[in-house]
Amino acid sequence: MTDTATTDTAATDTAATDHAADRPSAADAYLVPGTDRLAADFYGFQDELTPVEREASLRLRDFMEREVRPIATDYWDRAEFPSQIIPGLADLGMFGAMWPETQRFENSAVWRGWAALELGRVDPSTATFVGVQSGLAMSSIAIGGSPEQRAQWLPPMGRGELIGAFGLTEPLSGSDSSKGLRTTAERHGDTWVLNGAKRWIGNATFADVVVIWARDVAEGQVKGFLVRRGTPGFTTTKIERKQALRIVQNADITLDGVRVDEADRLPNIHSFREVALVLRLTRAEVAWQAVGVQVGAYEAAVRYAGERQQFGRPIASFQLVQDRLASCLGNITASIALCLQVSRMQDQGRQGDEHAALAKGYATTRMRETVAWCRELLGGNGIVLDHGVAKFFADAEAVYSFEGTRDMNNLIVGRAITGVSAFV
Structure with a gap:
């Protein structure tokens, strides 16, 4: 990438060495012995990262193990969001990693995808929060905003000082948002009046x-608006x-005569085409998040298989258990390979809607299969939060659905295959 803020390599390497010395052993059970590579990364895909990206990934892993894993289940059970993790995520460069105003170091789409995997393998809700803040809200402003809007909003959002959200889905409009959007905007001089509702x-x-x-x-085209908290009628x-994703604070939104200044309209949004560009960027990262969900459930299942005794020996020694684990690992490996190539294509400027759609549809389908096998391996304990799989099993259903269901993504791919649209 060009025109991006970079980190001094020597300083980064020194910090990396110092940091590695005190890296905790919380995740050691999930690593290939004697390495910092996840055991679930069976083919060593982590080697695709640059040294700077790899160290950033390890710092993120440390943070997730130290700060998020110990509290995630409790917050999930209470359906509350742990706001105390926001500064740490910001310090790691999780918000706006691809934009010059907020990028902490030069990075690739491959690294951003791997970061989504690291987030998702510990807590899919945290991965979703980051995806909304960085991928949806900040990308909308970066793509659709004026230079002044980018300068106003992106830096404080990158520092985690301001939180953003992305209001597209409606009570009666989800997959058909391109044509079925019902929320209206009507211009009155230098003010726009918004009416409608949003959901999820x-x-x-x-x-x-x-x-x-x-x-x-007036025009019938989709436009984007920045609506601030506390605006009357909002x-x-x-x-x-x-x-599912109980930590994520989803909301219904009502817009009743909400007045927004022309200065808060995103001037580079002229139609749904620009919305689709934002979704293309984030859809591939959701595919990576789905890989992380698979990895998290798989790691918990492997640990359980080594601890659980039946017939006087650990169930890891049973053929059917090994078959299930090998099948899960196959799903994970195939999903990483697909996501890796899609991210490479994004870095090369070759990624199309159909490429991101295939990755999201495939990875989330394999995710659903993997978490089901892991839950099954745990028997009755698979539905109890204490054993690590139940949360992934539940959260997978939401990840499977948002950013386009499998069916909708397959129709995007099918259109690319046949040249004929099968959308209604």
Whole structure:
């Protein structure tokens, strides 16, 4: 990437050495002995990272093991968000890693994908929070915003001082958002009036700014607006009783005559085409997140298989258990390989909607299969949070659905295959 902030290599290497010396052993059970490579990374894909990216990945892994893993299950059970982790994630460069205003070091789409894997293998909710803040909200501003808007919003969002959300999905519009968007925007001089509703909007209960997508009444085209917390007529209501990604604070949003200045309209958004560009960037990272969910469930299942005794010996010694674990590892390995190539294509400027769609659809389908096998391996203990698999099993259902369901992603790929659109 060009025109990006870089980190002094010598300083980074020194910090890396110092940091490695006190790296905790919390994740040692998941590593190839004598290395810092995840055992689930069976073919050594981590070697694709540059030295700087690799060290950044290890710092992220340390943070997730130290700060997130010990509290994630409790917060998931209570359906609360641990806001204390935000500064640490910001310090690691998790917010806005690809934009010059917020990039902490030069990095690739491959690294950003691997970071999503590291987040997802410990807590899919944290991975989703980062995806909303960095991938959806900040990318919308970076792609659609003016230089002034980028300078105003991206740096404080990159530091975690301001939280963003992405308001596209509606109560009656999800997969058909390109044509079925019902939220309206009507211009009155230098002010826009927004009316409508949004649903399933992550981070919205505590976001400082929400990117609201609405259809211009006059032109019929989709436009983007920055709606600030506390704006009259803008209300959020937390969605309760979720059984997946419970840490993520999803909300229903009501827009009742919400007035937004022209200065808070994203001027480079002219149609749904720009929205699709944001989704293309984030969809590939969701595929990586799905790999992380597989890895997390697999690691818990391997640990359990070594500890659980049946018929006087650990169940890891049973053929059927080994068959299940080998099948899970195959799913993980194939998913990483697919995601890796999609990220390479993004770095090369060759990634299309169909490439990101195939990765997301495939990885999430394999994820669903993997977490089911891992839950099955644990028997009744597979539905208890204490054993590590149940949360991944539940969270996988949400990851499977957002950023385009398997069916919708397959239709994007099918259109590329046949040249014919099968969308209604």
